[in-house]
Amino acid sequence: MYYYLYDAFLSDPKYEKIVDKIRTRLLDLEIQGKPGHLSLLKSANELIEDEVKNGINTVVVVGNDKTFLKVINVIAKNELTLGIIPIGENNEIAQYLGIPPEELACDVVAARKVEKVDLGMANDVYFFSNMRVDKDVSRINIKKDKFQIIPQQNCQSVLIYNFCYSSGNIGNHKILNKINPQDKLLDLAVIETGRFSGGFLKKKKNNSRYGKTLLQAPEFEINSFEYLPVKLDNSYVLKTPVKAKVIKDKLKLIVGKHRKF
Amino acid sequence: MFKDHDNDSFSQQEGDTVIGGSIKIEGDLASQGNIIIEGQVVGSVKTESHLTIGQQARVDAEVQASDANVSGEVNGNMSVSGKLELAASAKVNGDIKAKILRVEEGAIINGKVEMEGASLPEFSPEVNEESSLAKDSDEKGKKQDKKDKKSKKENEDEVDF
Numbered sequence: 001m002y003y004y005l006y007d008a009f010l011s012d013p014k015y016e017k018i019v020d021k022i023r024t025r026l027l028d029l030e031i032q033g034k035p036g037h038l039s040l041l042k043s044a045n046e047l048i049e050d051e052v053k054n055g056i057n058t059v060v061v062v063g064n065d066k067t068f069l070k071v072i073n074v075i076a077k078n079e080l081t082l083g084i085i086p087i088g089e090n091n092e093i094a095q096y097l098g099i100p101p102e103e104l105a106c107d108v109v110a111a112r113k114v115e116k117v118d119l120g121m122a123n124d125v126y127f128f129s130n131m132r133v134d135k136d137v138s139r140i141n142i143k144k145d146k147f148q149i150i151p152q153q154n155c156q157s158v159l160i161y162n163f164c165y166s167s168g169n170i171g172n173h174k175i176l177n178k179i180n181p182q183d184k185l186l187d188l189a190v191i192e193t194g195r196f197s198g199g200f201l202k203k204k205k206n207n208s209r210y211g212k213t214l215l216q217a218p219e220f221e222i223n224s225f226e227y228l229p230v231k232l233d234n235s236y237v238l239k240t241p242v243k244a245k246v247i248k249d250k251l252k253l254i255v256g257k258h259r260k261f
Numbered sequence: 262m263f264k265d266h267d268n269d270s271f272s273q274q275e276g277d278t279v280i281g282g283s284i285k286i287e288g289d290l291a292s293q294g295n296i297i298i299e300g301q302v303v304g305s306v307k308t309e310s311h312l313t314i315g316q317q318a319r320v321d322a323e324v325q326a327s328d329a330n331v332s333g334e335v336n337g338n339m340s341v342s343g344k345l346e347l348a349a350s351a352k353v354n355g356d357i358k359a360k361i362l363r364v365e366e367g368a369i370i371n372g373k374v375e376m377e378g379a380s381l382p383e384f385s386p387e388v389n390e391e392s393s394l395a396k397d398s399d400e401k402g403k404k405q406d407k408k409d410k411k412s413k414k415e416n417e418d419e420v421d422f
Contacts, residue, residue, distance in 0.1 A: 147290055147304060149286055152283050212283065215280075
């Protein structure tokens with residue numbers, strides 16, 4: 001049974017026609033399922049938990065990357081299948097999964113090609129894409145197996161990836177291509193501070209946000225002397241120490257033919 | 262002779278471990294894939310594949326690799342089962358053990374160099390026969406020398422009388 005979770009931003013009148021087209025297409029394909037709507041008063045977790053009791057096994061979020069990332073924890077905990085119908089901007093995850101925008105995505109949902117991917121788990125919270133430290137990076141150390149990684153002064157951010165759908169975070173495609181959500185490994189990338197070039201007035205950063213380190217392991221542990229924030233999927237914040245590990249084949253995703261993994 | 266590894270560090274295969282210039286690693290770094298080091302490593306480095314130590318890298322560690330290219334500084338013994346290449350900027354303070362060694366002009370080595378090819382080859386039976394013949398001829402030669410010395414002494418004695 002399908003449950004369609006519409007994001008709150010879709011209540012804007014400008015999305016009315018698109019949403020109607022999607023509903024019509026779902027009806028044509030006979031996968032209309034049950035709709036739910038996010039709002040300030042209704043969280044994704046509450047809505048989905050309620051529907052799990054009614055026997056749903058597939059959740060399709062209608063919205064963008066943020067909508068998708070909001071439901072990851074509840075989906076993983078309840079072992080549901082997740083799909084997305086992308087609407088509007090910020091839909092890089094759907095692109096990566098090979099899902100076309102708006103009503104075209106309904107056909108992919110109907111075809112129901114499911115791929116299992118790994119999820120990251122930081123302490124007891126799941127993350128889909130990455131966990132990162134941007135503040136006081138030189139004060140942390142990261143343990144892996146028999147060695148520890150100590151970021152130096154020119155280190156800007158440390159990211160631990162499970163799934164990388166956006167090049168904006170690293171800027172280095174050769175590193176990005178190595179991050180695979182089905183390899184049962186987490187990938188640690190380090191972004192170095194850019195070098196300055198040009199004269200005093202033309203001062204600009206070169207190569208900033210450019211990843212130059214890549215280490216792969218099923219587990220990493222981030223420690224620091226004081227509590228430092230660790231962001232999960234740019235939405236959830238934990239404090240150090242954080243133990244991150246990969247959970248194999250934890251998430252079942254509906255994907256299109258043109259997926260990039 | 263050697264490439265600028267800073268620019269092509271990421272042209273390697275999957276499974277590479279890349280240590281950038283902004284991090285330091287302490288402990289035992291081991292990998293089955295290639296390792297590229299542009300930063301600092303203290304401890305030990307082991308790989309069953311290729312190891313690249315960049316120009317800015319500093320490795321204070323025992324190093325074991327299948328093949329290696331060194332452009333930076335290594336303080337520790339290196340054991341390479343295949344080919345070891347030292348660029349002009351390389352500095353190795355430690356003993357080197359390699360099957361094939363290629364050293365560019367300007368590279369610094371402070372330590373012993375041991376190469377597999379320098380050890381005695383295993384002899385085939387034919388070679389053993391030749392060598393035994395050679396030994397026999399050597400022994401005969403030595404005996405002959407002794408005889409000559411004796412006869413010389415006798416002659417000297419005769420002269421004295």
